[in-house]
Amino acid sequence: MARKKVKLAWIANDSAQRSTYKKRKQGLMKKINELSTLCGVEACAVVYGPYDPQVPDVWPSPSDAHRVLTQFKSLPEMERNKKMMNQEAFLKERMAKMREQIKKQQRENREFEITQLMNRTLIDGTGQILQNVETKELKDLAWMIDEKMKRIQKRIDSLRSTMESAVQQINGTGIQTTTEMEAAQRQIWGVGNDFANGGMPYADNTP
Amino acid sequence: MARKKVKLAWIANDSAQRSTYKKRKQGLMKKINELSTLCGVEACAVVYGPYDPQVPDVWPSPSDAHRVLTQFKSLPEMERNKKMMNQEAFLKERMAKMREQIKKQQRENREFEITQLMNRTLIDGTGQILQNVETKELKDLAWMIDEKMKRIQKRIDSLRSTMESAVQQINGTGIQTTTEMEAAQRQIWGVGNDFANGGMPYADNTP
DNA sequence: TGATCTATCTATAAGTA
């Protein structure tokens, strides 16, 4: 998440995983503390770390954690399930959001293409094609387009990798959404390729 | 934490608290999901939200949460307490870190003061005072000092507010660290004031 | 109230010591 966007997948390298675990567990505990303080709610977290599987890391105090958990376990099954979020629901929710983002992106892309077309042919309000545009203006226009293109490419790349992570996770959990996901992927890749090969002045943005 | 650094304290405003709860709970669940995936560990979180105190928000799936919690509760008391982190321990750990930061900052401050003094008198390698320094060089020097001062002031402000939050929390929980904290605070404020009134070309950085 | 935007603040992946 810094210097490089990390893939949401199991870290095979042992020392890297260890380091990530320490950092992220600390971050998580801080977040839970903040949520609890800011909203005045009871909360607890239990994490079985990769070191000693017999001794979990727990927040907050032993007594509080116990009270929270006992309370939780004493609820009738039905009540308990009400607000529970399992991984499948969690991922599906995120997928729905992503699909929305993709649609929005496509709308933006269409708008952009039209604007781009207009800028290329440089038609004025009366339908006249402008012939003798100053060089500086052209340069400014090119720069502006370039900047916009970069922003769009960035967002596309971001969506793409997020999507890939989700696909991996879902495939791993055996959830049957392959068709949907493939369609969504085709949409993203399609858009990405349109821009990558659309005859723009720069060729390749990949490292 | 965005547009304004929020104080780590109970949010009285109801709608604001509600909004914060929703956003942060979502963020927390995402983080737990990531930790679990990246490090391949079992984890769960239970949060009793401000809405319905009977129905907690839970992650991950009901069965997983139960397995994790049952496992946790079945451990002997001693084992369980090993890695548990209660709020007091949590805060004390953070305080220790802060004290370290303060010490470091003070070392940096001393070094800076010396450098600053040297720059003011502009003594060369042979001990001669340089008289006819170019105007541009002086300007550059002033700029550099100015930038450094800003950075230092920023870090001091940051430490100060973090400290204040911690003091608040600790006072609330009745932990007996007043003397220590006051000493630390005096240190920070002292440093802050030294620089604020040290005769530098800008007077006030507070909003 | 809830969804969306965006300027800032925070967390953290890599790098360095």
Added chain:
DNA sequence: TTACTTATAGATAGATC
């Protein structure tokens, strides 16, 4: 390995609709 730094990805407070 742990600690510290830094550049970047991610979270989110407050505003707007």
